[in-house]
Amino acid sequence: MVLIKLTHEVGGRGYSMARKPVLFSSLVKPLKAWWQKTFFAVGIVASILFMMMDRVEVSYVKEIRINLTDAVLPITQAIFHPINSISNFVDDFKNLNQAHEVVKVLEAQVRELQEELIVTQGLMTQNKRLKEQTNFVDFPDTKIITGRVVAHSGGPFVKSMLINIGQDNGARLGQAVMSEYGLVGVIVEVASSFARVLQITDINSQIPVVTENTRDPAIIKGDNSRFLKLKFMPNDSLLAVGDKILTSGHGGLLPPDIPIGHIAEIDGTSVLVSSLVDWNRLDYIRILDYRFADDLSQHLNNPSD
Amino acid sequence: MRVVFSQRLSGGFKKIVPEMSILFLIILSVQPQSVLGNSVISPFLCLSAVFYWSLHRQGHLYVVTLIILGIISDILIGASLGFTPILFLTVFAISSWQKKNVLLKPFYLIWGVFSLISGLAFVIAWAITFFVSLQYADIGPFAIQYFMTVISFPILDWLLSHIQRAVAV
Numbered sequence: 140m141v142l143i144k145l146t147h148e149v150g151g152r153g154y155s156m157a158r159k160p161v162l163f164s165s166l167v168k169p170l171k172a173w174w175q176k177t178f179f180a181v182g183i184v185a186s187i188l189f190m191m192m193d194r195v196e197v198s199y200v201k202e203i204r205i206n207l208t209d210a211v212l213p214i215t216q217a218i219f220h221p222i223n224s225i226s227n228f229v230d231d232f233k234n235l236n237q238a239h240e241v242v243k244v245l246e247a248q249v250r251e252l253q254e255e256l257i258v259t260q261g262l263m264t265q266n267k268r269l270k271e272q273t274n275f276v277d278f279p280d281t282k283i284i285t286g287r288v289v290a291h292s293g294g295p296f297v298k299s300m301l302i303n304i305g306q307d308n309g310a311r312l313g314q315a316v317m318s319e320y321g322l323v324g325v326i327v328e329v330a331s332s333f334a335r336v337l338q339i340t341d342i343n344s345q346i347p348v349v350t351e352n353t354r355d356p357a358i359i360k361g362d363n364s365r366f367l368k369l370k371f372m373p374n375d376s377l378l379a380v381g382d383k384i385l386t387s388g389h390g391g392l393l394p395p396d397i398p399i400g401h402i403a404e405i406d407g408t409s410v411l412v413s414s415l416v417d418w419n420r421l422d423y424i425r426i427l428d429y430r431f432a433d434d435l436s437q438h439l440n441n442p443s444d
Numbered sequence: 445m446r447v448v449f450s451q452r453l454s455g456g457f458k459k460i461v462p463e464m465s466i467l468f469l470i471i472l473s474v475q476p477q478s479v480l481g482n483s484v485i486s487p488f489l490c491l492s493a494v495f496y497w498s499l500h501r502q503g504h505l506y507v508v509t510l511i512i513l514g515i516i517s518d519i520l521i522g523a524s525l526g527f528t529p530i531l532f533l534t535v536f537a538i539s540s541w542q543k544k545n546v547l548l549k550p551f552y553l554i555w556g557v558f559s560l561i562s563g564l565a566f567v568i569a570w571a572i573t574f575f576v577s578l579q580y581a582d583i584g585p586f587a588i589q590y591f592m593t594v595i596s597f598p599i600l601d602w603l604l605s606h607i608q609r610a611v612a613v
Contacts, residue, residue: 189526290474295585299522364582
């Protein structure tokens with residue numbers, strides 16, 4: 140009796156075990172979950188390593204970055220070309236009814252500028268004569284290259300933009316980039332067909348400046364917000380809200396007297412500057428091809444020249 | 445033979461719809477003249493898309509593709525390589541982990557969860573910016589972009605759900 144019962148139990152258990160299907164997915168699922176978790180950790184670690192290498196400017200990471208941007212940028216432009224074209228067409232159509240008024244305003248501006256041109260030409264001649272009389276050593280001429288913004292950071296993490304002027308068009312590291320109103324930033328990355336501009340509002344941007352009225356030197360810094368901060372001013376500097384801030388040209392990288400902004404707020408030692416650039420409508424930019432830095436380095440390398 | 449090939453092609457296309465939508469939003473957000481306007485700060489739409497697809501089609505998103513998409517975003521916005529992948533992976537990991545508790549809940553709860561997860565992502569982004577530059581980054585722009593991202597989530601959710609239904613991902 141006991142024997143039969145045992146056999147039945149064993150048999151029953153054996154039957155159920157034999158019939159239970161061992162699914163391939165039940166083996167793969169935990170493996171897949173483990174793989175995903177491991178890969179997630181590897182991904183995070185790899186991202187951190189990438190960031191560190193990018194930060195310390197490992198040369199090949201920089202090269203990879205430039206090459207990838209060179210490859211990705213034309214694709215993004217191609218994808219959005221039709222959309223941008225339609226958007227531009229709609230904008231043009233919207234502005235069509237205002238065209239008559241715009242033409243009138245522009246005609247008035249042209250008349251004013253023609254009058255100003257006569258005065259300016261007289262001042263330029265006078266300036267030239269005075270320079271000749273005093274043997275003034277002038278800064279080298281600055282060539283201008285005009286281009287367009289093709290991508291911008293669009294967020295608070297970093298303030299940079301890509302422009303469609305590359306090495307082939309004369310872009311070089313350290314060149315100043317301007318809008319029609321003021322300094323936009325400095326070129327920090329150059330490939331054959333594009334360049335990356337670090338905006339003056341970026342947290343990593345620091346530019347030597349002077350105040351227009353008192354010529355007090357200072358450093359202007361960004362903090363990823365729309366305001367800039369004035370640092371390292373002389374203790375006896377007399378600043379007032381509305382004072383214009385210009386590049387000082389110290390260091391020889393940027394040309395002097397490029398307008399940057401106006402002092403917007405003074406609170407004790409904290410001075411906030413409002414940029415002259417209209418960041419919301421920044422479309423066309425101008426690169427200032429300033430030869431002073433090149434001439435200086437050439438002279439230091441070959442003093443006999 | 446042709447049917448099999450076209451079926452495979454459509455199957456393959458369906459599989460990459462989540463990745464393609466994230467890529468499209470990455471490119472859209474860096475356009476200087478976009479439908480979002482020429483705004484200095486635009487919503488972080490690709491983060492919302494990563495959250496959406498992590499909840500609704502987790503099996504179609506892979507860590508490797510998220511890293512690649514993040515790197516493309518870093519290249520375009522000019523951030524340090526690896527910055528956006530960390531944010532994407534964080535959102536992906538938390539959303540996948542909480543998927544069962546969130547998925548069948550009313551929309552306002554999903555929206556609430558998204559606001560919490562994206563909030564964490566923005567705190568991480570601010571911390572990375574601080575540590576990478578070793579300087580204090582103004583919190584204001586981060587907060588603005590965070591609110592813009594959270595506010596725009598229902599529209600993106602509606603859009604992606606329609607895409608999901610249309611292509612039957």
